[in-house]
Amino acid sequence: MSQFFSMHPEQPQPRLVRQAAQIIRDGGLVAFPTDSAYALGGHMGDAALLQRIRRIRGVDERHHFTLMCRDLSEIGTYARVDNAIYRLLKATTPGTYTFILEGTKELPRRMMHPKRKTIGLRVPDHPVVAALLQELGEPILTSTLLLPGDDMPLTDPEEIRDRLGKQLDLVIEAGFCGPEATSVIDLTSGAPELVRAGRGSLEPFGLSAD
Numbered sequence: 448m449s450q451f452f453s454m455h456p457e458q459p460q461p462r463l464v465r466q467a468a469q470i471i472r473d474g475g476l477v478a479f480p481t482d483s484a485y486a487l488g489g490h491m492g493d494a495a496l497l498q499r500i501r502r503i504r505g506v507d508e509r510h511h512f513t514l515m516c517r518d519l520s521e522i523g524t525y526a527r528v529d530n531a532i533y534r535l536l537k538a539t540t541p542g543t544y545t546f547i548l549e550g551t552k553e554l555p556r557r558m559m560h561p562k563r564k565t566i567g568l569r570v571p572d573h574p575v576v577a578a579l580l581q582e583l584g585e586p587i588l589t590s591t592l593l594l595p596g597d598d599m600p601l602t603d604p605e606e607i608r609d610r611l612g613k614q615l616d617l618v619i620e621a622g623f624c625g626p627e628a629t630s631v632i633d634l635t636s637g638a639p640e641l642v643r644a645g646r647g648s649l650e651p652f653g654l655s656a657d
Contacts, residue, residue, distance in 0.1 A: 449478075449615040451608055456480075456622035459575045467617060468582040475616030476500070478592055478607050480624035481515075482573040483543045483646045484600035485607065487615075488515065488589035494557055496588065503614055505595035511560055511631075513545050513567035514586040515576060521586060522546075522568045525553050532634050535652070541572035543647040547633040558588065565635055575621045591628045599626045 450470070452463045471477060476489050476499050487503065489496040491514060501510065516522050519536055526548035528536065536546065545567045550559045559566050571577070580587065592607065593600045601607050604620035612618075630647035632654070633640040641649065644656035 448612045449608060450617045451604070452617060452619050454575050454619055454621040457574050459578045459621065461578075464575075464578045464582050467619060468579055470617050471579070471583060471587065476614070477617040477619065478601075478604070478611065478615055479575065479579070479619040480573065480604075480621050481571045481576055482541075483571075483591075483625060483627055483629045485592040485602060485604075485624055486513075486515075486589040487592050488587040491558065491586055491588040492555060493588075494555075497557060499614070500588075500590050503611065504590055504593065506590075508561050510590070511547060511565065511567045512558055513569055513589045514558075515580065515589050516568060516570050516586045517577070517580045518570060522548075522570065525551055525586065526566065526568050527551060531637075535634070535639070539647070539651050540570040541577075542570070543572070543629045543645065545569045545629045545631045547631065547635060547642060549635055563635070567631065569629060575619065593628070600628055602626045 454463050471490050474493050478487055487500050547565050547567055550564055550566045591600050602624050604618050608618045627646040630645040631642035632652055633642050639652035641654045
């Protein structure tokens with residue numbers, strides 16, 4: 448059964464943050480709340496972790512994983528960002544958006560879409576995730592905690608532990624986490640393209656969900 452940490456949603460306990468970060472460094476798979484839905488995440492260079500997430504999610508190698516980053520400059524390390532994209536990201540991060548961008552050579556190929564060589568990136572606006580990222584000093588590889596056959600991501604940490612306890616190493620509880628996933632915006636073609644309408648407003652991108 449997975450470990451279960453209850454963290455303060457605005458001022459997470461440093462001791463628990465350090466322990467959670469060490470679980471991630473050691474290859475552990477963690478379920479944690481974000482500013483949108485719960486996510487599954489772990490160490491970004493771990494091939495075995497990728498397979499664990501794919502099994503839980505029921506997705507193949509064409510599924511876009513997301514790197515949660517500390518800030519915009521960290522996104523620039525792992526994705527190709529021109530001036531126009533930079534201005535757009537600066538205006539919309541941190542926030543409830545996932546951006547599809549072309550990966551750089553800093554990313555292992557197995558983490559990117561096999562044909563497009565793209566990956567999702569986001570800067571979440573959540574104190575617990577921010578503390579984890581700061582403690583780790585690098586991005587977390589993540590995927591929305593949406594199970595096969597479910598219409599919405601899981602939001603209740605107790606239910607997450609009940610349903611996935613033997614497949615996870617840690618579940619983090621930190622108050623209410625909404626059920627809506629991020630809006631996903633593809634920025635690889637120059638003009639923003641809507642992949643998934645979610646929690647983030649589409650207005651900054653000149654898009655609509657219709």
